[in-house]
Amino acid sequence: MGGVPLAVEGGFEAPGPRDFEFPPIFGEGTVLTKPMLIVIVATVLVGAFFYVAARSMAMVPGKYQYAVEGVYGFVRNGIVGDAVGREGLKFVPYLVTLFSFIFALNISGIIPFVQFPATSRIAIPLFLAVISCVIFNLVGIRRQGFVGYFRNMMFPSGVPWPVYILLAPIEFVSTVVIRPLTLTLRLALNMFAGHLVLLLTVLGGEYLLLEAGGLSAVLSVVPFLFAFILTVFEGFVQFLQAYVFTLLSALYIAGALVEEH
Amino acid sequence: MDGNLNMIGYGLAAIGPGVGIGLIFAAYINGVARQPEARGVLQGIAILGFALAEALAIIGIGLAFVL
Numbered sequence: 301m302g303g304v305p306l307a308v309e310g311g312f313e314a315p316g317p318r319d320f321e322f323p324p325i326f327g328e329g330t331v332l333t334k335p336m337l338i339v340i341v342a343t344v345l346v347g348a349f350f351y352v353a354a355r356s357m358a359m360v361p362g363k364y365q366y367a368v369e370g371v372y373g374f375v376r377n378g379i380v381g382d383a384v385g386r387e388g389l390k391f392v393p394y395l396v397t398l399f400s401f402i403f404a405l406n407i408s409g410i411i412p413f414v415q416f417p418a419t420s421r422i423a424i425p426l427f428l429a430v431i432s433c434v435i436f437n438l439v440g441i442r443r444q445g446f447v448g449y450f451r452n453m454m455f456p457s458g459v460p461w462p463v464y465i466l467l468a469p470i471e472f473v474s475t476v477v478i479r480p481l482t483l484t485l486r487l488a489l490n491m492f493a494g495h496l497v498l499l500l501t502v503l504g505g506e507y508l509l510l511e512a513g514g515l516s517a518v519l520s521v522v523p524f525l526f527a528f529i530l531t532v533f534e535g536f537v538q539f540l541q542a543y544v545f546t547l548l549s550a551l552y553i554a555g556a557l558v559e560e561h
Numbered sequence: 562m563d564g565n566l567n568m569i570g571y572g573l574a575a576i577g578p579g580v581g582i583g584l585i586f587a588a589y590i591n592g593v594a595r596q597p598e599a600r601g602v603l604q605g606i607a608i609l610g611f612a613l614a615e616a617l618a619i620i621g622i623g624l625a626f627v628l
Contacts, residue, residue, distance in 0.1 A: 317626055382605050482616045489619040544612040547605070 406538035440556030578618035
């Protein structure tokens with residue numbers, strides 16, 4: 301494991317992967333760590349967000365219901381409507397859950413005093429990607445039959461037969477292995493890299509301000525300014541990655557729904 | 562000066578996806594400039610292409626830390 305290389309004369313310790321490992325909150329022997337706590341809190345908050353709105357649905361929405369319907373409508377019209385079409389409507393609940401859960405976990409990276417995107421621990425995106433992978437494969441198998449699904453996937457028509465020797469394994473690996481893997485890596489490492497950059501600017505600014513001494517305290521304005529700008533940018537990236545994860549899940553489901561002949 | 566040569570490799574590897582993402586958004590901006598009403602359709606496609614091109618850069622940073 302290599303840290304981020306920085307040509308700084310001794311003293312400053314650049315943030316690295318070790319900053320993503322947290323000790324148990326209640327001391328040795330317990331299992332609850334900060335990312336796990338974030339996941340639990342996010343689950344409760346997202347659940348309550350939708351549950352409270354669903355309990356008191358009004359014909360004329362208030363501000364709160366309007367916000368909840370905004371989230372739902374964004375996924376329904378913005379993601380499923382464009383990518384899947386009418387047939388995708390029964391997957392909207394799953395995709396709304398996916399989107400809001402990922403967004404809650406991502407945005408915890410820039411919420412003051414929490415400031416750790418739980419999705420940067422690879423287990424969480426991996427689990428979500430596996431769920432998506434199982435769903436779109438099952439949908440394809442149920443729609444096209446077991447043989448039909450894999451035949452359509454591995455042996456698309458209109459290709460001369462010797463190409464199948466190359467194409468079939470590539471298509472199979474790309475659908476069953478590469479798709480969930482890239483979903484996982486894209487989300488986890490985006491959050492990882494974003495958090496690392498934020499850590500670098502904040503810790504670098506802190507080092508210049510407090511420890512480097514002399515005039516460099518003035519220079520610490522620059523990293524702190526960048527920390528602010530990058531925090532805003534990170535918020536955008538965190539939204540975008542939740543959107544991309546949901547969009548790709550929807551597209552994979554759409555691909556499984558299409559019946560090729 | 563210490564550090565890890567992997568990071569230089571990652572920097573080089575990020576050139577490709579960087580150019581790719583630039584081309585994708587250049588095409589998107591072009592499309593919207595020529596046909597502003599197509600913005601909604603183009604946005605989804607642009608984001609999708611961006612995500613697929615970005616996956617390469619992201620796999621790169623993963624490997625830079627892991628290998």
